[in-house]
Amino acid sequence: MGAGDGGYVLYRARTESTTFAIALDASPDALSDGAWRAKRARLENAAFLVEGVERLPRELADLADEVTIHFPWGSLLRGVITADPAVLCPIGRLLRPGAELRVLVSATARDGHADFSPDWLSEIAVDYAACGLELKATRQATLSDVAASRSAWAKRLGAPRPVVFARYSRDSSRRGLMSEGTSLARQGIQSTLKRPS
Numbered sequence: 239m240g241a242g243d244g245g246y247v248l249y250r251a252r253t254e255s256t257t258f259a260i261a262l263d264a265s266p267d268a269l270s271d272g273a274w275r276a277k278r279a280r281l282e283n284a285a286f287l288v289e290g291v292e293r294l295p296r297e298l299a300d301l302a303d304e305v306t307i308h309f310p311w312g313s314l315l316r317g318v319i320t321a322d323p324a325v326l327c328p329i330g331r332l333l334r335p336g337a338e339l340r341v342l343v344s345a346t347a348r349d350g351h352a353d354f355s356p357d358w359l360s361e362i363a364v365d366y367a368a369c370g371l372e373l374k375a376t377r378q379a380t381l382s383d384v385a386a387s388r389s390a391w392a393k394r395l396g397a398p399r400p401v402v403f404a405r406y407s408r409d410s411s412r413r414g415l416m417s418e419g420t421s422l423a424r425q426g427i428q429s430t431l432k433r434p435s
């Protein structure tokens with residue numbers, strides 16, 4: 239989610255032949271670079287979807303074994319740090335029961351986001367739980383967490399900043415979370431090999 243140039247998805251698709259990886263971002267700007275890189279590399283197990291997380295297609299319900307959000311900004315960042323159901327519930331619906339959401343967030347007072355910390359995520363855990371996302375762990379991220387995200391944005395941020403890591407599990411007792419969403423066909427999701435050239 240908020241995949242940017244899709245670098246992480248390309249990495250996962252290249253190194254895990256049995257994984258199908260989907261990069262989703264509200265903006266095509268950087269994502270289209272990733273899609274073309276995937277096409278050039280003839281990766282058949284990656285797809286690129288331009289859409290806001292708030293409007294995830296219903297065909298993706300209960301599909302994901304794992305969702306990652308690395309260094310979000312804009313409405314995705316606000317959704318994560320304020321536990322906005324318009325952002326969190328589509329993610330809850332997307333995950334299979336028991337599957338994981340993994341988050342890396344850097345939001346400082348200088349960016350206008352005071353006091354964002356693992357303690358804050360613990361405090362708002364109840365709001366995540368309302369979208370079927372059960373907090374399993376949260377802590378300050380390590381340098382190796384950040385390196386493993388292969389985030390182009392983290393590199394651009396330069397000097398080390400506080401980064402919070404969190405891991406959630408989709409509550410297996412919650413059924414019927416996927417009642418909303420839009421049609422996948424209408425949104426034109428395509429495998430990278432089927433993109434028009």
Ligand SMILES: C[S@@+](CC[C@H](N)C(=O)[O-])C[C@H]1O[C@@H](n2cnc3c(N)ncnc32)[C@H](O)[C@@H]1O
Pocket residue numbers: 239240241242243262263264265268289290291292307308309310311312313314315388389390391392
């Ligand atoms: C700072 S970039 C991080 C990109 C990449 N994850 C990385 O770490 O390099 C944040 C991305 O979040 C995307 N974004 C913001 N709000 C979003 C939303 N509501 N739904 C999907 N993507 C969103 C932006 O378009 C942007 O590409």
